[in-house]
Amino acid sequence: MASRAVVILLLLVLGITAAGCNGAHETDEVAWVIAVGMDKASDGDLLVSYRVAVPLVLAGGETAGGAKEKKPSTIVTVKAPTLGEARNLLNDSESRSVNLSHVTSIIIGEDLARAGVQDAIGPLTRYRDFRGSMFLFVCRGTAKDYLVHNKPDLEILPSRWVENTANTSSETSFYIPTNLHEFYTRLKADTGSPYVMAVAVNPLTGRDKRDGNQVPGAKSPEYLAGDSPREGGNPVEVIGTAVFKEDKLVGFLGNEETRAMAILGDNYPRGFIAVDDPLAPKHGVNIFFRNGRKPKIDVDLGGETPVIHISVFLEGELSSLPTGIMYESHEYKPLLEAELSSVIREQITKMLVRTQSWGTDVVDFGYYIRPKFSTNQELVAYGWDKRFRQAEFQLEVTTSIRRTGLMNKTSPIRRDEQE
Amino acid sequence: MNFNSGRMGMAEGIALAFIVTFPSIFLSVPSSAVAIAGNGGWLAGIPAALIAGVLMFMLTYVFARHSGDLLEVTEKLLGRLSAYVVGLFYFGVLFGSAILWTREFAENTLLTALPYAGFPFVVACYILSAGFLLFAGIENICRATYIILPFMVLGLVLVLAGLAPLYRPYNLFPWQGNGFSSLIQPMLTMIGLSGGLSVLMILAPSFQDVKSLKGAVIFGYGGSALLRILSVAVFIMVFGSNVAREKTLPFYEMARLIYINRYLQRFEALFILLWVMVGVLAMAISLYGAIYITAKLFKLPSIKPLLPVMTLIIAQLAMILPDAKSVLDLEAILYPYVFAPGVILIPTVLFIATIIKGGKKAWPHAQL
Numbered sequence: 136m137a138s139r140a141v142v143i144l145l146l147l148v149l150g151i152t153a154a155g156c157n158g159a160h161e162t163d164e165v166a167w168v169i170a171v172g173m174d175k176a177s178d179g180d181l182l183v184s185y186r187v188a189v190p191l192v193l194a195g196g197e198t199a200g201g202a203k204e205k206k207p208s209t210i211v212t213v214k215a216p217t218l219g220e221a222r223n224l225l226n227d228s229e230s231r232s233v234n235l236s237h238v239t240s241i242i243i244g245e246d247l248a249r250a251g252v253q254d255a256i257g258p259l260t261r262y263r264d265f266r267g268s269m270f271l272f273v274c275r276g277t278a279k280d281y282l283v284h285n286k287p288d289l290e291i292l293p294s295r296w297v298e299n300t301a302n303t304s305s306e307t308s309f310y311i312p313t314n315l316h317e318f319y320t321r322l323k324a325d326t327g328s329p330y331v332m333a334v335a336v337n338p339l340t341g342r343d344k345r346d347g348n349q350v351p352g353a354k355s356p357e358y359l360a361g362d363s364p365r366e367g368g369n370p371v372e373v374i375g376t377a378v379f380k381e382d383k384l385v386g387f388l389g390n391e392e393t394r395a396m397a398i399l400g401d402n403y404p405r406g407f408i409a410v411d412d413p414l415a416p417k418h419g420v421n422i423f424f425r426n427g428r429k430p431k432i433d434v435d436l437g438g439e440t441p442v443i444h445i446s447v448f449l450e451g452e453l454s455s456l457p458t459g460i461m462y463e464s465h466e467y468k469p470l471l472e473a474e475l476s477s478v479i480r481e482q483i484t485k486m487l488v489r490t491q492s493w494g495t496d497v498v499d500f501g502y503y504i505r506p507k508f509s510t511n512q513e514l515v516a517y518g519w520d521k522r523f524r525q526a527e528f529q530l531e532v533t534t535s536i537r538r539t540g541l542m543n544k545t546s547p548i549r550r551d552e553q554e
Numbered sequence: 555m556n557f558n559s560g561r562m563g564m565a566e567g568i569a570l571a572f573i574v575t576f577p578s579i580f581l582s583v584p585s586s587a588v589a590i591a592g593n594g595g596w597l598a599g600i601p602a603a604l605i606a607g608v609l610m611f612m613l614t615y616v617f618a619r620h621s622g623d624l625l626e627v628t629e630k631l632l633g634r635l636s637a638y639v640v641g642l643f644y645f646g647v648l649f650g651s652a653i654l655w656t657r658e659f660a661e662n663t664l665l666t667a668l669p670y671a672g673f674p675f676v677v678a679c680y681i682l683s684a685g686f687l688l689f690a691g692i693e694n695i696c697r698a699t700y701i702i703l704p705f706m707v708l709g710l711v712l713v714l715a716g717l718a719p720l721y722r723p724y725n726l727f728p729w730q731g732n733g734f735s736s737l738i739q740p741m742l743t744m745i746g747l748s749g750g751l752s753v754l755m756i757l758a759p760s761f762q763d764v765k766s767l768k769g770a771v772i773f774g775y776g777g778s779a780l781l782r783i784l785s786v787a788v789f790i791m792v793f794g795s796n797v798a799r800e801k802t803l804p805f806y807e808m809a810r811l812i813y814i815n816r817y818l819q820r821f822e823a824l825f826i827l828l829w830v831m832v833g834v835l836a837m838a839i840s841l842y843g844a845i846y847i848t849a850k851l852f853k854l855p856s857i858k859p860l861l862p863v864m865t866l867i868i869a870q871l872a873m874i875l876p877d878a879k880s881v882l883d884l885e886a887i888l889y890p891y892v893f894a895p896g897v898i899l900i901p902t903v904l905f906i907a908t909i910i911k912g913g914k915k916a917w918p919h920a921q922l
């Protein structure tokens with residue numbers, strides 16, 4: 136009898152508890168934050184901007200009532216000394232309970248990033264709401280600007296835009312998706328430097344604002360985030376990389392430098408490049424290429440300064456060949472392969488020179504020296520950060536154009552010789 | 555419920571050996587190991603597993619020649635006083651583990667799944683669940699554990715596989731971590747944690763033959779050790795030793811990182827259930843072992859009346875320590891420096907005594 140009573144009691148308890156969880160809120164009692172932007176206020180506090188989803192609009196409930204203009208999300212900015220205090224203030228302004236567990240992106244303003252993100256990053260890895268898989272950006276300008284101007288045409292919610300943007304990075308590798316986990320592990324690791332995606336608001340004037348000189352043989356210039364010559368579309372663009380030394384932003388890499396990083400990090404699945412036609416340099420040749428194998432990287436620690444041996448092998452497919460020169464043939468193909476190898480080698484070198492001058496090992500060559508030591512104490516005593524500044528690079532890039540696209544030869548356009 | 559614990563075979567033994575040694579992977583033990591030994595922390599599990607395995611095999615050798623449970627065999631070989639000492643030691647190991655696990659699982663539940671729940675409420679839920687399970691009997695608990703065992707293992711393997719894109723194998727180097735000497739404390743901790751395996755020897759009369767006991771050690775403890783070592787290695791590969799050492803809940807953090815696409819993420823929600831189940835089952839089995847030893851030491855005719863009392867005491871003791879960090883600090887002393895020496899010494903002494911005194915083949919037992 137007693138056991139039956141216990142079973143009945145247990146079933147009753149189960150019936151009550153299985154219907155929900157302790158402290159649960161109905162979804163219409165929660166304000167779901169989908170993005171958080173952090174800027175530095177003039178007095179040293181944080182300016183925290185929250186993008187809060189408006190679920191009713193997403194569900195279509197408001198449109199039926201005629202409120203077609205209502206936006207699917209709203210932005211609230213509060214000034215506070217910490218993220219926790221900012222959350223409190225946000226909660227005071229919203230009728231619903233604030234929940235940050237659906238935040239997909241954290242955007243850090245340039246000023247805050249240059250001053251150091253230690254205080255801002257602190258709660259992100261410790262508090263349960265934030266996840267390692269959240270995408271991290273640094274905005275050239277302010278994070279608030281990014282949130283305000285992010286108006287994707289193809290997505291209803293900016294959070295979906297963030298996820299799709301990160302997932303489609305493999306199309307170009309002009310930016311490398313970085314999440315909180317990757318940033319934080321690099322921030323704390325013995326080797327390597329942290330970096331995140333760079334984002335900016337493009338003025339959409341179509342003006343060509345290039346970053347530095349083009350490498351010889353390359354047709355396409357280098358752009359930083361916000362500088363691409365573009366009119367129309369979402370004013371916000373993700374291009375390049377924001378590089379950190381310790382917890383401070385030291386500079387931005389452009390699209391091609393970022394692609395060079397991706398190639399060395401074996402994070403380059405595919406992309407187009409335009410190079411000079413070797414025999415008719417005023418024309419460009421488009422090549423669709425990718426890493427043919429994982430780059431071979433070996434760091435020789437035998438001498439005074441480390442020597443980093445890098446061997447990159449690329450494989451390509453011709454996607455546009457405007458001149459009639461037979462680059463498909465065995466006779467001419469090596470010229471084009473050498474041209475692509477040269478351009479990529481120059482772009483990689485440019486990236487390495489720039490990051491080495493900042494003292495930032497963004498590729499994490501230090502990762503490859505780990506097996507050369509027996510204990511952590513030896514690794515730390517070696518002082519990779521200092522050695523990296525003096526490191527010498529031996530870079531070899533080879534290319535094999537394996538496919539010629541849907542054409543295997545190019546017939547010349549008939550010209551009127553009289554003209 | 556009385557001293558008869560049913561009749562168990564290899565399947566139940568495997569489940570028992572697995573479940574009493576596995577909860578540490580869901581707690582802070584991996585990050586504590588990394589904090590001391592650096593990226594060599596995963597290596598500490600290998601000698602610990604080998605030593606604990608050998609010790610258990612020494613005990614199976616003893617039990618193959620002497621019938622009875624651990625206390626009866628100790629009394630036969632070393633006398634009544636020694637049996638009391640051994641009994642008190644293993645009571646300490648099992649009771650202590652039940653207290654620490656109750657507190658840690660309760661804290662972790664508050665930290666992850668039920669942040670708004672009251673602390674005493676969560677502690678009560680855990681220990682009452684363990685207590686109610688014991689009413690079903692140890693044999694049934696072991697069978698239920700065996701049924702859910704494949705799901706646990708599959709779940710764990712899926713987490714480890716889901717993290718594959720984040721593996722950085724060179725994070726396991728420099729291979730000695732902070733040096734070989736730094737491996738000693740984590741190794742002792744893991745040996746101390748294997749003290750829960752004593753339940754196998756306490757329940758020895760319930761097993762059909764010594765082969766079942768050996769199978770339980772090889773497949774149950776061996777499987778648990780293998781998965782734990784693998785999990786710590788993956789943990790280090792994914793986080794690197796400098797971040798891994800910071801984590802309170804390594805397994806939860808690993809499950810949280812799995813991001814297949816926007817539709818397939820937040821796997822930790824499922825795995826919280828997994829570790830709650832493992833925790834409750836391990837608590838129940840440790841509690842059973844502690845109650846059994848108490849009843850034997852005080853020659854009580856039945857163990858059933860002790861159940862509510864012990865459950866209440868565990869709940870109270872679990873809530874004594876002021877904060878979660880104190881629990882980890884206590885654990886860092888108890889397992890390597892208090893439990894591990896006994897876990898090593900007692901089987902060794904019993905083994906030597908058996909060799910010296912000899913004994914006939916004494917299996918199967920005729921108690922049931």
